[in-house]
Amino acid sequence: xVVYGVALLALCMLTGMYIGELLGVLLGVDANVGGVGVAMxxxxxxxxxxxxxxHLKPVSESGIQFWSAMYIPIVVAMAAKQxxxxxxxxxxxxxxxxxxxxxxxxxxxxxxxxLSSGDGQAFTESEDRE
Amino acid sequence: xxxxxxxxxxxxxxxxxxxxxxxxxFSYWLSDRLTRGxxxxxxxxxxxxxxFAYFGGLITGGNKGLADIEIFAGVALLGGAxxxxxxxxxxxxxxxxxxxxxxxxxxxxxxxxxxxxxxAVGAGVAMAFGYRDAVAISTIGAGxxxxxxxxxxxxxxxxxxDIIALSVAAxxxxxxxxxxxxxxxxxxxxxxxxxxxxxxxxxxGTTSGVAGGLAATDERLVPYGAMTxxxxxxxxxxxxxxxxxxxxRALVSS
Numbered sequence: 001x002v003v004y005g006v007a008l009l010a011l012c013m014l015t016g017m018y019i020g021e022l023l024g025v026l027l028g029v030d031a032n033v034g035g036v037g038v039a040m041x042x043x044x045x046x047x048x049x050x051x052x053x054x055h056l057k058p059v060s061e062s063g064i065q066f067w068s069a070m071y072i073p074i075v076v077a078m079a080a081k082q083x084x085x086x087x088x089x090x091x092x093x094x095x096x097x098x099x100x101x102x103x104x105x106x107x108x109x110x111x112x113x114x115l116s117s118g119d120g121q122a123f124t125e126s127e128d129r130e
Numbered sequence: 131x132x133x134x135x136x137x138x139x140x141x142x143x144x145x146x147x148x149x150x151x152x153x154x155x156f157s158y159w160l161s162d163r164l165t166r167g168x169x170x171x172x173x174x175x176x177x178x179x180x181x182f183a184y185f186g187g188l189i190t191g192g193n194k195g196l197a198d199i200e201i202f203a204g205v206a207l208l209g210g211a212x213x214x215x216x217x218x219x220x221x222x223x224x225x226x227x228x229x230x231x232x233x234x235x236x237x238x239x240x241x242x243x244x245x246x247x248x249x250a251v252g253a254g255v256a257m258a259f260g261y262r263d264a265v266a267i268s269t270i271g272a273g274x275x276x277x278x279x280x281x282x283x284x285x286x287x288x289x290x291x292d293i294i295a296l297s298v299a300a301x302x303x304x305x306x307x308x309x310x311x312x313x314x315x316x317x318x319x320x321x322x323x324x325x326x327x328x329x330x331x332x333x334x335g336t337t338s339g340v341a342g343g344l345a346a347t348d349e350r351l352v353p354y355g356a357m358t359x360x361x362x363x364x365x366x367x368x369x370x371x372x373x374x375x376x377x378x379r380a381l382v383s384s
């Protein structure tokens with residue numbers, strides 16, 4: 001049943017979020033520390049063992065895949081509810097701080113990517129420049 | 131007419147589905163026709179979403195962009211943290227555990243480096259603009275990490291509300307820029323594989339920015355970038371009001 005997949009996904013989210021809240025309390029910070037990341041790890045582990053141990057039926061999987069496919073529309077809705085006015089009204093100091101932080105991050109990506117032990121296989125072979 | 135408006139306001143989530151559906155259809159059409167697919171449809175949709183958010187804010191004076199207009203209120207629910215996180219987690223289904231293991235350490239490292247570098251850049255800008263007070267400098271620096279780390283740090287350190295607002299603005303600029311800019315720089319920074327995506331998520335950290343940026347670049351990269359990005363705000367809230375603030379204070383008083 002489709003709802004099995006949805007429920008499994010929801011369960012992963014709640015478990016991950018709970019661990020994230022606990023981590024926040026443990027570290028004494030007023031934030032959820034990596035709750036979504038933990039939930040993702042849970043789901044990945046589940047999906048990787050489901051190939052061998054137990055099998056999630058394709059119908060049940062479609063309950064997860066639906067939400068995965070809704071990701072971009074949800075991100076578009078998220079963009080439409082951003083406080084863009086506030087971002088722009090912060091003046092030059094906010095704009096410069098934001099722009100330079102992003103530029104520094106972009107510049108560091110190739111440096112750090114090279115450190116990872118992976119061979120960095122590209123998804124798209126056609127425009128691979130390496 | 132008022133009956134129809136009332137209906138849209140009442141069935142807000144459903145109205146949001148239609149709004150987003152139409153916006154995406156239009157964006158993909160523009161992508162095909164005007165750019166021959168060079169600029170990805172989702173990148174256009176996200177940019178248009180931000181434009182709508184600007185006008186929504188302009189018209190209503192609220193802080194939820196388009197969602198402050200009654201008939202688009204559902205956009206806040208659909209685009210809110212609950213659905214966003216649910217969908218992000220769903221993208222992890224089928225991601226390769228090996229890829230994550232291979233970049234695990236560098237991914238974790240990139241989160242810490244990302245927080246420290248963003249903070250340093252933000253703090254540097256604050257100092258360049260004449261701020262000499264360690265609390266204000268740290269709060270603005272934290273805002274350059276994400277718009278959540280900024281106010282959390284500012285509140286913890288007792289910053290004034292205008293400084294906190296400034297830090298939120300810096301974080302919002304970052305998030306918007308990451309959303310819009312990523313597809314354009316992706317090929318120059320080698321953002322085309324899971325490892326690079328994890329590093330990217332860790333360095334950028336803004337969940338909404340990373341979510342939008344990767345969606346507009348290559349959907350398959352989303353789970354890897356989102357995974358590291360979700361640790362960023364927590365690490366930022368940990369480091370900014372503590373070690374980083376102490377470092378700034380030492381620097382300013384010397």
